[in-house]
Amino acid sequence: MKQESEFELVENPDALADRLVGGSEDFVNRHKNLLIGIFVAIAAAVVGGFLYYQNQQTKNQEALAAMFQAEYYLEADSLAKAINGDGQHDGFKQVADEYGSTKAGNLANFYAGVALLKDGKYQDALNYLENFKSDDLLLQARAYSLQGDANMELGKKEEAADLYKKAADHKANEYFTPQYLMKAGVALESANKYSEAAEVYNRIITDFPGAPEVNDAKKYKARNEALSAAK
Template sequence: MNDIQSSTPVQQGVKPSTEDNLLYIAIKYKVAIISTLVLLAALGAGAFFWVRYQQSNELDAALQLSRIAPLLDRGEFKAAINGTDKTAGLKKIADDYAGKYMGTPSGNMANLLLANALYSMGNFDAALEVFKSVSINNDDLAAAALAGAGDCYVNKNQLALAAESYQDASSKAESKPLKAQYLAHAANSFQQINQLKKASELYTKIIADYPGTTAAAVAQRSLWQLPSNL
């Protein structure tokens, strides 16, 4: 979500306005924009069929994913990952329908569920790889993937990386309780590797920014346990 900076000089410390950025884009990419508009006009009919194609893919992915849900509910993670004689598994659904640009919502959800299933089986290296590949539009679900990566790092005893991932999850999440919870996990990770000042700062932030949450109560108790002269 980086702003594109205009080549026009601006006052130090003042962010260019949206209008400035749009004008800059229009000037710099004028030829490309015109070419794209011509191409889109020529492909108008094709775009309609492309949308229909993506809708069809989403329906297929959603149907396949619904067949896997009972396996996940029963904790049959290996079968959920690999599938059965009659159903495709999470890995195949994710392979076929997940992706940053071409993926469908249900396909991307299958990828997140695949990571969770691998984690539940104790395969932290594979789970971490999948968590890091998850691309999903819902911010809370995207944050859950980042937090899942943090959980994997904890189990691999890479607590500095865990703390970083939890902080990224907190920044991404929309839900305030989730934001607070992920920050608490980050603070706890810092505390475990004896980075007590960082832990204290995060605990203090949770108490100030998210009062009334469970994480705030946990942060307060944890803060009392830290040395007072940090």
């Protein structure tokens, strides 16, 4: 009898459908609370994600508006006001600290670093530049190079050289990579790392033969090879 019932399920689609529907209803009845909880969690996640996105968009617009005056002060070389604000408008530091999770707040880290570097506050500049992260080809490499500048001013020459090389290797290109490599070579030379400096200069010569920096790279390479041999 059991065998006949099984054959009926195989040969009779209606019987199979009834069994499946009945099983599904039974599963739903037995696990109703669990299923409701899952659906509520999914709905909450979707709504929460949407609200977070909307909130980030709003905060990003606020950050852009807050940065407007600070950008003006930076262009005018009013560094103190660009960094800390003017009493009525926020400076880059406040925007970066308050809106750091937004795109505009992230960019404020970069501008704060630039302004602080120009103002001679090298460690503060380094802190903000390290907080800046971007997929942009030019800006991220530039941020690494500026971190190198800050380290050079702080007397950390080898750290500076590493950052210049990091800038050079970030989506390397014929326009900016040779410039960053030159800075790396100078930093290594000032740290008495003559052999390493010669290697960096040689990379400019071999990898970027059409770069304006090549002639200087050849002279600096020869000088560092001689210094290395004399050690």
